Amino acid sequence: MFVTEEGEKVFVIDGHVHLWDARAQNRRNRYGETFIECFWNSHNGLTPEDQRWEWERFERYGVDVATKDLFEDGYCDLAVMLPTYLYEFYNDGFNTTEQCAALLERHPDRVILNGRCDPRDGQPGLEKLEADFERWRFKGVKLYTAEWKGASKGYSLRDPFVPAYMEKLQKLGVRNVHVHKGPTIHPLSFDAFDVRDIDEIATAFPELNFIVDHCGMPRIEDFCWIATQEPNVYGGLALIPSFIHARPVYFANMLKDLLFFVGPDRLIFGSDYAITSPKWLIEKFMAFEFDDETAREAGTPLTLDVKRKILGLNCARLYGIDVERYLSTPYMPSGSAHAA
Amino acid sequence: MQLDRAEAIDRWTSVNVALGGVVDPELDEGLIDLGFVDDVEIAGESVNVTLRLPTYWCSANFAYIMGEDIKSAVGDLPWVSAVEVRLVDHFAMEKINKGLSEDLSFETVFGDEAGGDLDQIRRDFRVKAYLGRQAAVLQLLRRQKLAPSVIVGMSIAALERFAAAGGGDLPVQVARYLKARRAREVPSGADDLAFLDVDDRAIPVSGLLNHLRAVRRVRGSLEANAEMCRILHAARYGPQAAPFAATNGHRATSPG
Structure with a gap:
């Protein structure tokens, strides 16, 4: 929870969080090195200097550090964890559901743990998805369409093996499908960042919500267009707020377009932790305002109401979170007294 | 030699x-x-x-x-x-x-x-470049307070005359725009309309605002991506580079 100077409470969910292990002993190859290198360069390029980390911490930070960064310092009432496996690059996986579950075990009330599936895994993958669901009862999954898998260097949501997975998710009641559409590794296909496959799958599965991570960042213009047409497509902002320090003008431009085309009810804040941390992002975002021209083009000023939706209320709706309950019992570090 | x-x-x-x-x-x-x-x-x-x-x-x-x-x-x-x-x-x-x-x-x-195929990507991105450059020109014209009816009715010759007289960033942006437009093989004679919509049709006066939004969206996306690339490039080869990122010693020679 963030509290403004005027005493207004703002409920916060970080909609895009990881708990990764990129230490040398877990890296399988040069790909494992260069993958975390990309994250590290984003971290350094976007984070204010006094908030940057040491390399050793960045490789693996663990549950204690994440607890402090997200819940103690970072204003988060809850955090959504999005697993990324990458077994081709990391021996034990990069950021698996199992790894992420460590944070859930520490904070059962504050962590929304998502599952993960890869539609290329066929029938065994469907069985694994069901077994994972039995174990963790997640309400969402992450699809990393750019993930390498043997000879395959990625897939599209148009591929014929995808609908069986969507049907399974629908049947299990797993309604939130987070799809990575943004920088880092990519399939070798004709346009690595194409977001147009979202359009068809979202139409075919209207009961599912598709949260497009990074708003398809290299193709925000295409994403905006698709999202205007598909009511069940959401923009996962992660990476876009991170521009707020290093490139505030570009941040305003991107958010302006997203607000106009996608609207304030379908944008979800994320820090992409630990690429950067929610504390400084949320402080800057709460202090950020549009000038008159930008507000006109966005169709709305960046009001407290809009900020509340982006920072938590939209995500709470997707995951069925009781916001009032959290506002009345803010996070307390263990060892300190609980709020009355 | x-x-x-x-x-x-x-x-x-x-x-x-x-x-x-x-x-x-x-x-x-x-x-x-x-x-x-x-x-x-x-x-x-x-x-x-x-x-x-x-x-x-x-x-x-x-x-x-x-x-x-x-x-x-x-x-x-x-x-x-x-x-x-x-x-x-x-x-x-x-x-x-x-x-x-x-x-x-x-x-x-x-x-x-x-x-x-790569040719299709080239074509797709040629369209994006064309629209992005058009957005830059339109933005400059709007700043000069040109009426929407003048903008949508303007010929290429008139645009070039206006640019030459207007100075500033306009002549360069107009030249870039027209170059991208000709690369797309859209009719671009002196008397053709200077601005067409995304389907290469005339823009009605009432449609100018929506058209501006559409092309600005393309331009905004291009610019933001370019910034992300600059940020990553600077971080990759700057003093904060990851410990193993020291490259493969490819700089054996340098120019001059």
Whole structure:
């Protein structure tokens, strides 16, 4: 929870969080090195200097550090964890559901743990998805369409093996499908960042919500267009707020377009932790305002109401979170007294 | 062959000018401006260009397009007999460098790994570049308080006259826009309308605001991506580089 100077409470969910292990002993190859290198360069390029980390911490930070960064310092009432496996690059996986579950075990009330599936895994993958669901009862999954898998260097949501997975998710009641559409590794296909496959799958599965991570960042213009047409497509902002320090003008431009085309009810804040941390992002975002021209083009000023939706209320709706309950019992570090 | 100093400088200059015209297809900005050209070597009639991109994982297809365009732009210089492009610090550099060196197509080099074809990407991004450049011109005209009816009714000749008289950034932006428009083979005679919508039709006065939004969205996306690339490139090769990122010692030689 963030509290403004005027005493207004703002409920916060970080909609895009990881708990990764990129230490040398877990890296399988040069790909494992260069993958975390990309994250590290984003971290350094976007984070204010006094908030940057040491390399050793960045490789693996663990549950204690994440607890402090997200819940103690970072204003988060809850955090959504999005697993990324990458077994081709990391021996034990990069950021698996199992790894992420460590944070859930520490904070059962504050962590929304998502599952993960890869539609290329066929029938065994469907069985694994069901077994994972039995174990963790997640309400969402992450699809990393750019993930390498043997000879395959990625897939599209148009591929014929995808609908069986969507049907399974629908049947299990797993309604939130987070799809990575943004920088880092990519399939070798004709346009690595194409977001147009979202359009068809979202139409075919209207009961599912598709949260497009990074708003398809290299193709925000295409994403905006698709999202205007598909009511069940959401923009996962992660990476876009991170521009707020290093490139505030570009941040305003991107958010302006997203607000106009996608609207304030379908944008979800994320820090992409630990690429950067929610504390400084949320402080800057709460202090950020549009000038008159930008507000006109966005169709709305960046009001407290809009900020509340982006920072938590939209995500709470997707995951069925009781916001009032959290506002009345803010996070307390263990060892300190609980709020009355 | 011994060149005199003036001729050597001419050659350097001509290579720089040629490279200056090569853009990142995804960003519609020059490779030199983006800092992607790391090194240029000229030995007699041979030119070697070293390319380094913001990440190890930058799109192989865009890298390939850049490589082909460098070869074509530098190879067009009358004194050049051979151009080699060397991409470094990239996941597909062996394949890409070999393919470029042997003038193979992207599809031949990557086989089944590559879906779709590179020409289609080129076309898609030519459209984006055209729309993005149009947005830049429209924005400048709007700032000059031109009425919407004047903007949508303006001919290419009138736009060029207006640009020449207006000065500032306008003449450069208009030239860039018209170049991209001609590359798309949209009719671009003096009397043709200066601005068309995304389907190459006349823009009604009432539709100008929506059209502006559409093209500005494209431009905003291009610009934001370019900034992300600059940020990553600077971080990758700056003092904060990851401990293992020290590159493969490719800078054996330097220009001059």
